[in-house]
Amino acid sequence: xxxxxxxxxxxxxxxxxxxxxxxxxxxxxxxxxxxxxxxxxxxxxxxxxxxxxxxxxxxxxxxxxxxxxxxxxxxxxxxxxxxxxxxxxxxxxxxxxxxxxxxxxxxxxxxxxxxxxxxxxxxxxxxxxxxxxxxxxxxxxxxxxxxxxxxxxxxxxxxxxxxxxxxxxxxxxxxxxxxxxxxxx
Amino acid sequence: xxxxxxxxxxxxxxxxxxxxxxxxxxxxxxxxxxxxxxxxxxxxxxxxxxxxxxxxxxxxxxxxxxxxxxxxxxxxxxxxxxxxxxxxxxxxxxxxxxxxxxxxxxxxxxxxxxxxxxxxxxxxxxxxxxxxxxxxxxxxxxxxxxxxxxxxxxxxxxxxxxxxxxxxxxxxxxxxxxxxxxxxxxxxxxxx
Numbered sequence: 425x426x427x428x429x430x431x432x433x434x435x436x437x438x439x440x441x442x443x444x445x446x447x448x449x450x451x452x453x454x455x456x457x458x459x460x461x462x463x464x465x466x467x468x469x470x471x472x473x474x475x476x477x478x479x480x481x482x483x484x485x486x487x488x489x490x491x492x493x494x495x496x497x498x499x500x501x502x503x504x505x506x507x508x509x510x511x512x513x514x515x516x517x518x519x520x521x522x523x524x525x526x527x528x529x530x531x532x533x534x535x536x537x538x539x540x541x542x543x544x545x546x547x548x549x550x551x552x553x554x555x556x557x558x559x560x561x562x563x564x565x566x567x568x569x570x571x572x573x574x575x576x577x578x579x580x581x582x583x584x585x586x587x588x589x590x591x592x593x594x595x596x597x598x599x600x601x602x603x604x605x606x607x608x609x
Numbered sequence: 610x611x612x613x614x615x616x617x618x619x620x621x622x623x624x625x626x627x628x629x630x631x632x633x634x635x636x637x638x639x640x641x642x643x644x645x646x647x648x649x650x651x652x653x654x655x656x657x658x659x660x661x662x663x664x665x666x667x668x669x670x671x672x673x674x675x676x677x678x679x680x681x682x683x684x685x686x687x688x689x690x691x692x693x694x695x696x697x698x699x700x701x702x703x704x705x706x707x708x709x710x711x712x713x714x715x716x717x718x719x720x721x722x723x724x725x726x727x728x729x730x731x732x733x734x735x736x737x738x739x740x741x742x743x744x745x746x747x748x749x750x751x752x753x754x755x756x757x758x759x760x761x762x763x764x765x766x767x768x769x770x771x772x773x774x775x776x777x778x779x780x781x782x783x784x785x786x787x788x789x790x791x792x793x794x795x796x797x798x799x800x801x
Contacts, residue, residue, distance in 0.1 A: 446633035602787035
C-alpha cells in the first residue's frame with residue numbers, strides 16, 4: 425500500500441471561486457457558491473431575527489434582483505451581508521464583482537448602506553401600504569410591512585386643531601404626595 | 610382610371626436592432642440594456658431624495674459604477690427599484706437593468722420590500738470606526754458621499770437610563786424623595 429502523500433493545502437487558492445458569466449453596467453458578474461463569499465469582519469451592520477425572516481420571505485418570493493457586491497481583491501462582501509444570510513451555503517449566486525483596495529471597499533460598504541442616499545419616504549407611503557396590505561395581507565405581514573407604518577412622514581399642519589383640549593389640574597394623575605410640602609407628582 | 614398605387618414609394622423603415630447577443634441572466638433574471646430615457650418611474654413610488662443626498666449618490670455612482678442595477682418590470686414598464694439611481698444617469702445614456710415580470714399588484718410589494726430599511730439591517734456602533742478608517746485615507750470621498758453623517762447613526766452606546774432622575778416609583782426602594790422640597794419619606798406600600 426502506498427503511503428498517502430502529504431499535500432500542501434493552501435488556505436486561499438489563488439484561483440478565484442466560480443466563473444465570470446458576463447458584465448452588467450461594465451462590472452463583471454461572477455457566478456459562485458454562497459460559501460465562497462467572506463463577510464467583511466468590520467461590516468458595521470446587524471439584523472434582528474424578525475427582520476432577517478422578512479428578508480428571507482422577500483428573497484423566497486421575488487429572488488435576488490439586487491445581487492450581492494463582492495470585492496475580488498479581498499474576497500469580501502461589500503454589499504449584501506444580510507442577503508447572504510438568506511442563502512444556503514451551497515447555493516449558487518451571481519455577484520457583481522468590484523476590484524477595490526481596503527479603504528475604497530469600506531467607502532463603498534458605507535455608501536451602499538447609506539440610508540440618506542437611498543431617498544426618504546413620502547406621505548404616499550401610507551396609501552401604498554394600505555393598498556398592498558389589502559391585496560396581500562399575509563405576505564405583507566411576513567415582510568414586516570407593519571414596521572413601515574411608523575415611517576410615514578408626518579403631515580405638518582400649519583393650523584392648530586380648532587378643538588384643543590384643555591387640561592385641568594385635576595385631570596393630571598399623580599402617584600406621590602410629599603408629606604412635608606404636599607407636592608404631588 | 611388607374612389604380613392608385615399605394616405604398617410603392619413608401620420609404621423603407623430602418624429597423625434599428627441591437628446586434629443579437631447571448632442574454633445574460635443574473636440570479637435567474639434577464640439583464641437588458643436600455644436607454645435611461647425609456648425607463649418610466651412608477652407614479653406611486655413613495656420616495657423622494659434631497660438635493661444634497663442625490664449629489665452624494667451621483668458621486669458614488671461615478672466613483673464605483675452602478676453596482677446595484679436598476680430593477681425594471683417588463684409587464685408594466687415601471688422601475689421597481691432604483692428610482693434615485695435613475696436620477697444619477699443621463700437620459701440618453703444606456704444602462705443595464707434586471708428584468709422582472711410581475712403584475713402591478715406584486716410589483717408594489719417588491720417596491721416596498723426593496724425599500725424596507727429594516728430588512729436591510731441596522732448600523733452597529735462600529736460604523737464610526739469604519740468612517741474613521743476611510744477618512745484617514747480618502748477624506749475627500751467621505752465628504753463627497755456625505756458619509757460623515759453616518760457617525761450620527763451609530764446606536765446609543767449607553768443603553769442604561771440615567772441614574773439621577775428624581776425618584777418616582779422605584780419598585781425596589783421603599784423610600785422616596787420629593788422633587789420640590791427634597792424631603793425623604795418612606796412609601797408605605799404606595800401612595801395616599
